[in-house]
C-alpha cells in the first residue's frame with residue numbers, strides 16, 4: 001500500500017498539513033493534488049480550524065509536478081497541460097487565496113516549479129535559511145504556472161520576475177525575504193517552532209478580522225483607491241457587526257487581552 005500523500009494534524013485550531021512524498025521532494029502527482037483539494041475544502045468548512053500550516057516531509061518542500069508522470073517515453077501522446085492546470089492547479093491556488101483563514105507555508109527545503117508557486121499562494125511564507133525557490137519551468141520548456149507569473153510580477157516587479165522566470169536559477173530564502181517575496185527567513189532548526197508560534201498568534205486573533213483583512217488586501221491590488229475605499233467600507237461594516245469588535249473594544253477599555261471566539265464561524 002502506498003503512503004498517504006498528505007499528513008494532517010489538528011491541534012488547538014491549527015492544522016499542520018505535511019506534503020508526504022519525500023523520496024521525490026514531495027512532487028505533486030494526481031493523488032496529492034486531489035488530496036490537497038479535498039483537504040482545503042474540508043478545512044474551509046471546519047469551524048474548529050483557525051489556521052493552516054503547510055510544510056514538506058524530508059529535506060524538500062515541494063518540487064512541483066512529478067515529472068516521472070510526464071516521461072515522453074512512458075506517457076504516450078503529449079498531455080494537455082492546460083487541462084491539468086484547469087483541473088488541479090488553478091482551483092488549488094484559488095482555494096488557498098480565497099480561504100477565509102490564514103495559511104502559512106513553512107518552506108523547509110527546495111520549492112520548485114508549481115511547488116514554489118503553491119508556497120507563494122500562502123498568506124505567510126516562512127522559509128528555512130537553506131531553502132530555495134526555483135521557477136524551474138523554463139528548464140523544461142514551460143512557463144511559470146500555479147500563479148507564478150502573478151506572484152512574481154506583483155511582489156517583485158517585471159525585471160526580477162523576468163529574471164527568475166527566464167533564467168530559472170534558484171533564489172535563496174534569504175534573498176527572497178530581502179526582496180519581499182516571502183515573510184521571513186529563519187534558521188533551519190527553528191522553522192517549525194517559528195511557524196507554529198506565528199500560527200498560535202493568528203489563532204488567538206479575531207477570525208473575522210483576519211478573514212476580512214485577507215479579502216480586502218487581495219482586492220487592493222485590483223482596484224483604484226476610490227473603489228478600494230468602498231470595499232473597506234463594506235467589509236468594515238461586516239466586521240463591526242460581528243461580535244469580535246465589541247469584545248476587542250471592551251478588552252481595550254478594561255485593559256485586558258481580548259478573548260475572541262475560537263471558531264471560524
Ligand code: T3D
Pocket residue numbers: 023024025027063064065066067068070081084085110111112113114115134136137140142145
Ligand atoms: O505537467 C503539468 O501538468 C503542468 C504543470 C507543471 C507544474 C510544474 O511544477 S513544472 C516544474 C516541475 N519541477 C521541476 O522541474 C523541478 C525538478 N527538480 C529539480 O529541479 C531539483 O530536483 C530541485 C532543484 C527541486 C532539487 O534539487 P536537488 O539537487 O536538491 O535534488 P535532486 O537530486 O534533483 O532530487 C532528489 C530526488 O527527487 C531525485 O530522485 P532520485 O534521483 O534520488 O531517485 C529527483 O529525481 C526527484 N525529483 C525532484 N524533483 C522531481 C523529482 N521527481 C519527480 N518530479 C520532480 N519534479
